[in-house]
Amino acid sequence: MCCTGDDLVRVLATLSNPHRVRVVAALAGGRNYVSRLARELDISRALLQVHLKKLEAAGLVSSRLELSEDGKAMKFYEVNPFSVHLTPEFLASAAETLTIEKGSPR
Amino acid sequence: MCCTGDDLVRVLATLSNPHRVRVVAALAGGRNYVSRLARELDISRALLQVHLKKLEAAGLVSSRLELSEDGKAMKFYEVNPFSVHLTPEFLASAAETLTIEKGSPR
DNA sequence: AGCACATGCAAAGGAATATTAGCAGGTGCC
DNA sequence: GGCACCTGCTAATATTCCTTTGCATGTGCT
Structure with a gap:
């Protein structure tokens, strides 16, 4: 047990986009x-950056800025291992720690 | 094994709402x-109906119209058992059957 | 200087969602 | 008839999300 219901919802929302799944x-x-x-996925860099930010905000990926040998700044991303077993029962327990306020996404 | 990547995304999108999780x-x-x-969840019936429709469209719940003893039409909903093990590896396999349609402007 | 490559961000328009409010229908009961 | 229940729909709003376009920075190489 580690995540609140809100965290779960945020993770699911983050993964509910085909680009981010890819x-x-x-x-x-x-x-x-x-x-x-961006080249490998064949999408614009600006678009990818937005999605990467969301993935990182949800804790699904991590980033690290590194300098290549020729001095260029490069931002590397990697997945954070995660495991969510999605079942009705699991959702029932997650729902106990769920806030419903309006304008909550954040 | 059974669902396409698009189906998975649809399920996740459906479950990415606190109301629907509840x-x-x-x-x-x-x-x-x-x-x-609607009374138990303390939300309006109109709102609940919209969410129920989405849940049913995603295949997560089923509905059945029944007549109560006193002749009133009542629509019963129940959960369809489901189980999704969400991991990076699983997403990788799901991504293979994922449509993105759209011109790719580089 | 100019090109190729890397990063970042913000504004803007369009598309999709969420929610409310209001209407329609039906039944049974006092 | 008038309530108290049940169901369903639509239109209109507010809000969020998605994507592109454009400009800013920096590096190294020719």
Whole structure:
């Protein structure tokens, strides 16, 4: 037991976008940096950055800024291992720690 | 094994709403009809109906119209058992059957 | 200087969601 | 008839999300 119901909802919301699923899938095969990942997934870099931010905000990926040998700053992303067993019973327990306030996404 | 990546995304999108999680949680404790469920969850019936429709469209719940002893039409909902093990590896396999349609402007 | 590559961010428009309010229908009971 | 229940729909609003476009920074190489 580690996450609140709100955290779960945030994770599910984050993974409810095909682009972000593909990003996680790509990173599951190994870490990568933004520009290259954008080329491999064939999406714009700006779009990828937005999705990466959401994934990181949800705790699904981590980033690390590194300097390549030729001095260029490159931001590497990698997946944080996670495991959620989605069942009605699990949702029932998660619902106990769920706030319903309006304008809550944050 | 059974669902496409698109189906998975749809399920996750459906469960990425606190109201719908609470609905599933409530139904996990037993079937119920719309008006009563709305009272128990303390939300408007119109709102609940919208969420129930989405849950049913995603295949997470089922509905059945029944007649009470006193002749009133009552729509009962119940959860369809489901089990999704959410991991990076699982997403990687799901991503293979994921449509993105859209021109790719590089 | 100019090109290729890396990063970041903000504004703007369109699309999709969430929620409310209000209407319609039905039954049975006092 | 008038309540108290049940069901269903729509239109209109507010809000959030998605995506593109554009500009800013920096590096190294020719």
